[in-house]
Amino acid sequence: EAGVVQSPRYKIIEKKQPVAFWCNPISGHNTLYWYRQNLGQGPELLIRYENEEAVDDSQLPKDRFSAERLKGVDSTLKIQPAELGDSAVYLCASSTRQGPGQTQYFGPGTRLLVL
């Protein structure tokens, strides 16, 4: 079974430029998550989708971040414009369904460096 796929793996951009990250979850997983992991810290949730609906986006900085999950499968996370403080690893994860104790499966992440 293929795991969570993310692209690109690395991205270097100048501040104020836009950037987009793509995620393909495990087949059949209805729930999709985007996390941000700053250097030396644990991941923090940005947004959670149930199918195509964003059900928890309270931690997403909506002035510059946006996300979509068309057709309830692939998802794209966008930053426009990027700031120096956005340098981090952006992780996508998926799980089969809601409920406590569900295992989330993580992709390898996209490492973003904003210069």
Add this chain to the structure above:
Amino acid sequence: GNSVTQMEGPVTLSEEAFLTINCTYTATGYPSLFWYVQYPGEGLQLLLKATKADDKGSNKGFEATYRKETTSFHLEKGSVQVSDSAVYFCALDNAGNMLTFGGGTRLMVKP
């Protein structure tokens, strides 16, 4: 709110040494608890989990017991190998499908 505190690293051990990585949490209700591991250059992988008090999660020689009375979920392994070198994250899920992670503990095992 929910929070997870784990011991700061790096933890440096010799091969075959005993490992303990402490993890304590703050949460209302009855969260599920997890240990994830991140090997160099790879994504986070679930190592083990426990969904109720007194449950013991185990995998690959690692164990952790859900202790509600001490709000802890310490990770242990009796004999570490060089291949166990990685960053270990303790996390909780408090019925909201949102994982709250600790800051991670880097383990370095020397031959």
